[in-house]
Amino acid sequence: MEIDGAIEQQRELNNSVMCQLSDPEGTPLGPPLYLPQSAGPKELVQMVNKLLNNEEKYPYAFYISDQELLVELGSYLTKNKVSVEKVLTIVYQPQAVFRIRPVTRCSATIAGHTEAVLSVAFSPDGQQLASGSGDTTVRLWDLNTQTPLFTCKGHKNWVLSIAWSPDGEHLVSGSKAGELQCWDPKNGKPSGNPLIGHKKWITGISWEPVHLSAPCRRFVSASKDGDARIWDVTLRKCVICLTGHTLAVTCVKWGGDGVIYTGSQDCTIKVWETSQGKLIRELKGHGHWVNSLALSTEYVLRTGAFDHTGKKFSSPEEMKKVALERYNKMKGNAPERLVSGSDDFTMFLWEPAVSKHPKTRMTGHQQLVNHVYFSPDGQWIASASFDKSVKLWNGTTGNFVAAFRGHVGPVYQISWSADSRLLLSGSKDSTLKVWDIRTKKLKQDLPGHADEVFAVDWSPDGEKVASGGRDRVLKLWMG
């Protein structure tokens, strides 16, 4: 009836909710607002843009108590039975402006290595690709023609890890014989003699961020013999040796504030300062080997001044300035967060600048955690484990969000796309899988490798994915 219709309409208009918008760290944005229940994410985006006085309309995602808001407020309330009496806190998260297309097909299978491919890395600008292998060579590949470019010979044993400098000028590789070699990526020739100092094999390499020193000179390497060494490429020698761990150092990361984090098999994580090599803090808590470390600002530190726009820089000072801007924007006011994955099946979320006790303990995996990685915007943490699952956690609080199951073998390595919307995982069962973060489901299955996949990497410009494994071929995947 008409009258009933009118009353219904009025009732609908009267049904509004008290909402308080707040940013991920908890600071509220504007006063509490009375929003109609028909308001959905689109209207909320407009409101947030207006309140923040943004010139361009940026995309945002909204979360109510850690669950994403995809439908109107009204349907969300009825589904979750939230009472209208209390003020509803809606957390908004800025999303990347650009969108990466998911990779779907293998565009090239490039043979060249004569032994298993152990590590794969794109340069920070995404233009070059390097891979290290068990045949003791490092190979550089041309991405435009998808063919081999240079073969860098010089190591005596398997090349275990490679790392690009954040300005793209140097490539360093570490081998099982404990030596490091610096290469010039433009012509594939070694930049000097091998750097000797470690007594056992190299487990990880990390460069000093561009915003702390440009052009890039120093990097730190971790080894099984229990110490980490800081090297200078221009002086071609070891400047500082960080000793203290009693067992092998499994991973090392150079943080954005100028400290070095090392995780070791002796179950501790040590924080060192870089001018003199002194130990600042020791983070204890794990019950077994620390396998992997990740920093919330890691992606920005790796890509340096380059971003998805593909700009080229004329001088190191300009690069340093741009990198510093990007770093500060990424970090915000919050201290740098560190997550560590261990053989004791758990992960810890730390804020090393604040306290030496962990912020959260993230349990749930049923086998050892092999690789942890923060998303490029620092919002999520992904962990790959030998229990065949990849788990997604909240990047600020460490709460569990979702588990991605689908692999039938241990998951070895993961990699994020540059817009933090897609996650890639490579496993022992020879497949790679792309997971969608928004729907928390499998987006694409990438079979094709004949044997275990040891290393995966997503290029910083989001166009290509490279993967290598025991079958000795390098596969390039495109959208």
Next chain:
Amino acid sequence: MPQGDYIELHRKRNGYRHDHFQRKRKKEAREVHKRSQFAQKALGIKGKMFAKKRYAEKALMKKTLAMHEESSARRQVEDDVHEGAVPAYLLDRESTTRAKVLSNTIKQKRKEKAGKWDVPLPKVRPVAEDEMFRVIRSGKRKTKQWKRMITKATFVGPSFTRKPPKYERFIRPTGLRFTKAHVTHPELKCTFNLEIIGVKKNPNGPMYTSLGVVTKGTIIEVNVSELGLVTPAGKVVWGKYAQVTNNPENDGCINAVLLV
């Protein structure tokens, strides 16, 4: 063993025999041969215990020899490049789960192209019908002889229900029904206990295949999902064929070899 010191006293007072040291030396030289004779002759538990002790002595001797051979000079880091390169995160880990990783399916594709499966047991002894079936007499006067009971191992499947007993011609006794088989992978030489999905072919005839009789040489299909195999197309393999290698009715278990 002397309980007092009278032997020593005698030696102090009267000295040793004139040939004492020579005899002692020769006796000790013969000890080695005597030990070896005893080791070869001793039987039973005595022999086993002695053999165990002797082995422990041998291992200890080998270790001391190796220790003496080690030079005190500092050794260089091993120079030779080994095969089977693994990334840094796998270096300190033993590959105990390596047994579960199977060889790639390129070999399988080649075989499929050839069109024939070379099974491990190409020929089997044919089983006669009177060996396979036992006549069961039924009826009020036990004169009717149309029922048969199968005397070999069978597989029936989880959704099997018997026909009404009055009309059932072939009886499969529950004691001879099996659900699992011990399947060996021929290349890795490790055995898994896998569920049987079905009987594919019995070499003695299609009637036995349809009855589900499992004898030596039968091809069965087993559930291999616990091995974690993936085809090159990315699909998970969960069923594979295996050939039975023993006589299950004699052993009480089905042993099979996986056909890869």
